[in-house]
Amino acid sequence: MSLLNWLGLGSRQPDTANRLEEIExxxxxxxxxxxxxxxxxxxxxxxxxxxxHQVSDIEAxxxxxxxxxxxxxxxxxxxxxxxxxRDAAKQSGGTEDFLVTxxxxxxxxxxxxxxxxxxxxxxxxxDDSILTIEDNEVRRVASELKLEHSDYIEVRRKHTAxxxxxxxxx
Numbered sequence: 001m002s003l004l005n006w007l008g009l010g011s012r013q014p015d016t017a018n019r020l021e022e023i024e025x026x027x028x029x030x031x032x033x034x035x036x037x038x039x040x041x042x043x044x045x046x047x048x049x050x051x052x053h054q055v056s057d058i059e060a061x062x063x064x065x066x067x068x069x070x071x072x073x074x075x076x077x078x079x080x081x082x083x084x085x086r087d088a089a090k091q092s093g094g095t096e097d098f099l100v101t102x103x104x105x106x107x108x109x110x111x112x113x114x115x116x117x118x119x120x121x122x123x124x125x126x127d128d129s130i131l132t133i134e135d136n137e138v139r140r141v142a143s144e145l146k147l148e149h150s151d152y153i154e155v156r157r158k159h160t161a162x163x164x165x166x167x168x169x170x
Contacts, residue, residue, distance in 0.1 A: 026077050033107070038071050040104035041116060042085040044141060047097060048124040051137040055086055059126045066119050101144040113145045117155045125162035135163060 027035035045066065049059040060082055068078035089097070105113070120141060124134035135156070142152040156163075 026073065026081055027071070030071070037104070037107055037112075038067070038081075039085075040100050040107070041070065041119075042067055042081050043089055043100050044097075044104060044116060045082075045119060045123055046085055046089040047101075047141055048120050048130075048134040048137045049126075050089060051124075051133045052131060056127060059123055060086065062123055062126045066122070098144060101141055105145045108145075110147075113147055114151060114155060117142055117145070117147065117152065118158065121155060121159040121162075125159055128162065129164045130159060130162045131164050 027038050030038065042063070045063045046055060049055040049063065060079075063082045063085075064075065064078040067073065067081050068075055071078065071081070073081070104116070108116070117138065120138045121130065124130040124138060138156075139152055142149075142155075
């Protein structure tokens with residue numbers, strides 16, 4: 001089942017069938033609404049990591065850590081959730097990115113959106129440097145979450161030292 005179908009936002013497409021079956025099973029004990037929230041959260045975490053067309057091992061490890069902390073799952077379960085989210089994101093495109101983020105915008109509180117934004121910057125900074133393309137993707141997510149530009153700037157300020165554009169060349 002595609003992420004969009006699982007979220008109730010898309011039509012069934014045979015080439016995407018069963019992509020998120022593992023994550024559904026892992027998150028089922030949390031109930032439908034919490035599982036949906038966590039699936040969106042995990043998927044959106046991949047966006048800055050994929051901005052440079054590759055998700056590094058260090059980014060994946062950080063995403064798993066963030067999921068484990070927020071979902072209360074084991075490290076192995078979190079790694080599986082991240083693997084499935086990465087696979088789903090790899091097979092999707094910009095439209096699915098937007099629709100999943102729009103769903104998160106609908107179901108998350110403002111504080112949860114700001115928490116996600118902070119996590120997105122952390123993922124971008126996993127390798128000690130937030131590339132401009134990663135920063136731009138985080139800004140795009142903030143916009144899709146209907147956060148104010150000042151919210152984006154406030155969260156970004158915590159990560160200023162990691163912005164590649166502001167780092168001195170070595």
